[in-house]
Amino acid sequence: MRKALLLAFTALALTAGPALAKKQLVIVVKGLDNPFFEAINQGCQKWNKENPDSEYECFYTGPASTSDEAGEAQIVQDMLGKADTAAIAISPSNAKLIAQTLKTANPSVPVMTLDADLAKEDAALRKTYLGTDNYLMGKRIGDYMKEAKPDGGKVCSIQGNPGADNILRRAQGWRDSLSGKEGLTELKGEGGWTEVAGCPVFTNDDGAKGVQAMTDILAANPDLAGFGIMGGWPLFGAPQPYRDLFKPIADKIAKNEFVIGAADTIGDEVAIAKEGLVTALVGQRPFEMGYKAPSVMMDLIAGKPVEDPVFTGLDECTKDTVDTCIQK
Template sequence: MRKLFWGGAAVALLVACGGAPSLQAKEYTFALVPKNMNNPFFDQARDGCMKAEKEAAGKFKCLYIGPGEHGGGEEQVQVVNDLIAKKVDGIAVSPSNAAAMGKALEKAKAAGIPVLTWDSDLLDKDKGLRIAYVGTKNYDIGVNLAKLVQQIKPNGGTICIQSGGAAAANHNERMQGIRDTLSGKKSDKAPGERLTGQNGWTEVDGCPLYTDDDFPRAVQQMEDILGKYPKLDAFVPTGGFPQFIPQAYAKVAEKHKARIEDKSLALVVADTLPVQMDLMKKGLSLGQVGQRPFEMGYKSMNFLYEIVHDKKMPADPTYTGLDVCTPETADTCIGG
C-alpha cells in the first residue's frame, strides 16, 4: 500500500510541477523493396522514399533494402521473409517473381503486416495479400510504346520485344499492351499473343528477349539481334535495360544511327530517366515512355503511415502517370 501511495504521490507531484511523463510517439519502420539495388530506376524510388521520411520528421523510417542483382526473385523473397521476421511495420515491394512473392506475403498477412506493391503487382489470385498497388498502369506503357512504333512504321513489319523477367508481372503486362495494340486485338491475359503477321506485324525468331535486369546482357542482346536482323523494323525494350549503361548502349545504337534517323528502325524504349532522355536527344532513340518512380517511393511510404497510424486505406490501384516523349517533345514531355 505504501508503494502505491508513494508512486501515486510522485505522479501527482510531477503533474503539479508540469512534468507529467508523456508517451513517446512510435517511429514506424517501413520497407521499400525494389527488384534490385543496382538500377537507376529504383534509385529514384529510393529518393522518393527518403524524401517522405524527411518530411515525416521522426514519424517513420524508410528502410530501402533489396537484392543486389535481379536474378529470378529468390533473393528478393528472402529479403521479404527477413523483414517479416523482424516485424517491420509495413512493406512496399516490387515483385520480381509475382508467384513466388505471393507465397511469401501470406506470412506477412498472417503477421498483420500491411503490404503495398509498387512498380510491379502480384498475380490476380494473390492480390488480396496486399492493400493496394502503387505505380504505373503497366499495360498502358505497352500501348504507348506500340503507338509510337505505329507512328514510325504505319505499315507494320518485323519486331523484337526485349523484356525484364519472364515471371515479372509488370513486364508481361507491358508486352501484352504492345502486342494487343500492334495486332489490333485484345488478348485474354498477359503477356498477350505472339505477333505472327497480325495487322502486318511479326516477331522475329529468338524474341522476346529476357534480360532479368542484367544490363550488360541487355546491351549484348540488342547488339546480337540487330546484327542478326539488319532490316529489323522495330526494337522495343519494355524497360530501360540497355540504356542504363549509356556508353555501351550508345556504342551499339550509333552503328544503326542512320536507320534510326531515317526511321527505318523504330527504336522505342520504356522509361525516361535523365540519362535516357540524353540518349534520345543525341538521336539514339525515337521515343521514350516514362514512369514516375520517385512518386512511387514517396507515395508508398506515406500510404503505409496512413494505413498503420490513421487506419486510412489508399485507392487500389493508385496510378502515378506516364510521360510519352519523342525527340520533338523532349524538353516539355516530362510531367510532375
C-alpha cells in the same frame, strides 16, 4: 544530497532506456543495383526529411542484384518477421514467388505492392498497388512504334525477368497496340508486325545483356524493323554500348525506317532520345512512387480507404519533346 540526486537521475536514466525506435514503413525493391530503384529510395528519403517528428520511418531495402529473386523473397520474409515493421511495400521481381512468400508468412501488417504488382489471381494478398499503369505504358510504346512505321515489319521485344508481372503487362499492351487485337502472346503478322525467332529476350534487367541481345538479333535479322524495349536497362544501364550499336543506323531511325520504343526516362535515356537514337521513351515516375508509398502505408495502417490501384502517371518523350517531357 547531491550524491542522492545523482543516484536518482542515474537510476531513472537506466530504467528509461534508449529512445524508442521508429516504426518502419518498409520498401523492398527488386535490386539495389538499378538506378530506377535508387530514384524510389530518393523519394523515400525525402519523405523522411519532411517528416522528422513522425513515429514512422521509411526504410528502403532489397537484394544486391535484380537477378536475385530468392534473395528478395528472403528479405520480405525477414522484414515481416521484425517487430518494428509496421507495413511493407514490395516490388516483386518474381510475382509468384512473392505471393507464395506472403501466403507462408501470413503477415499481420498491411502489405502493398510498388512498381510491380502480383498476378491478378494473387491480388487479394495485398491492399493496393502504387505505381505505373504498366499495360498502358506498353501500349504507348507500341503506339509510338506503329505511328512511326504504320506498315509494320519484323520486331523483337527486350524484357526483364520472365516472372515480373509489370514487364509482362507492358509486353501485352505493346502487342495489343501493334496488332490491333487483344491478348496475343506472339505477333505473327497481325497489323503487319511479326516477332522474330529468339524473341522476346529476357535480360534479368541487365543493361549490357540487353545490348548484346539486340546486337545478336540484328546480326541474325538484317531486315529487322525495330525493338520494343519493356524496361530502359540497355539505355540507362549500358548507355555507351547502346549508342555504339545504334549510331550506325541513326539515319534509318530518323527516317522511321527503324523504330525503337523504350520504357523509362532515367539516366542517359533522355540524352539518347535527344541524339535521335530512340523513336520514343515512355517513362515512369519512380521518385514519386518512393515519396508517396509511406503515406499510403500509413493510411493502410490507420484503416483509411485507399484506392486500388494508385497510378503515378507517365512521361512521354521523343526527340522533339525532350526539353519539356519530364514532369517536375
